[in-house]
Amino acid sequence: MFYFIRTPWWLKKLYNRYIWDFSPSQKTIYLTFDDGPHPAATSFVLKELAKYNAKATFFCIGKNVAAHPEIYNRIIAENHAVGNHTHNHLNGWRTNIKQYVENILEAKPYINSMLFRPPYGKIKSSQVKLLSNLYPGFRIIMWSVLSADFDLTITPDKCLKNVLGNAKSGSIIVFHDSEKAFTNLEYTLPKVLEYFSKKGYAFDKII
Numbered sequence: 001m002f003y004f005i006r007t008p009w010w011l012k013k014l015y016n017r018y019i020w021d022f023s024p025s026q027k028t029i030y031l032t033f034d035d036g037p038h039p040a041a042t043s044f045v046l047k048e049l050a051k052y053n054a055k056a057t058f059f060c061i062g063k064n065v066a067a068h069p070e071i072y073n074r075i076i077a078e079n080h081a082v083g084n085h086t087h088n089h090l091n092g093w094r095t096n097i098k099q100y101v102e103n104i105l106e107a108k109p110y111i112n113s114m115l116f117r118p119p120y121g122k123i124k125s126s127q128v129k130l131l132s133n134l135y136p137g138f139r140i141i142m143w144s145v146l147s148a149d150f151d152l153t154i155t156p157d158k159c160l161k162n163v164l165g166n167a168k169s170g171s172i173i174v175f176h177d178s179e180k181a182f183t184n185l186e187y188t189l190p191k192v193l194e195y196f197s198k199k200g201y202a203f204d205k206i207i
Contacts, residue, residue, distance in 0.1 A: 035061055060083070
């Protein structure tokens with residue numbers, strides 16, 4: 001399984017219509033969580049964020065919101081941001097334009113947001129064009145640091161090092177509030193929050 005832990009500059013330049021990171025004037029990090037809501041994982045994340053008054057952005061799968069509306073409502077109630085992550089976690093490269101966009105629209109009634117992150121980071125330019133025509137202002141949020149918490153072949157400590165060794169002010173960091181990633185997430189997230197908080201960083205949501 002190949003992936004970049006830190007998104008290279010040339011990829012950001014090649015796909016410069018997407019948002020990969022920010023340049024805040026203050027020390028701020030943007031934590032994001034994909035694939036939820038999940039009763040155990042998302043509840044854990046919310047509890048840990050609250051300890052540091054940290055805000056984050058949750059890119060939710062529509063069918064999971066439909067299955068766990070109470071967790072989704074808690075995300076909103078605790079003043080975090082949400083984004084659309086399709087209804088069924090579709091891979092844009094393997095899905096035709098019509099089916100892909102329809103799946104995003106299927107999730108839209110459940111997820112009130114103009115933020116979108118394509119599952120696996122895979123989306124075709126034709127899909128982006130159609131989305132932009134349907135919803136001017138629809139923002140595609142990618143990332144600058146991948147925790148790789150989803151990778152069952154790495155240790156929790158490696159997951160932690162992925163974040164601590166690559167994150168900086170303005171970074172958008174990807175975690176997953178899913179059952180698959182929970183072992184790595186449970187170990188890594190508290191330590192990331194503690195480490196950067198002690199260094200004077202704030203954690204903000206994407207708006």
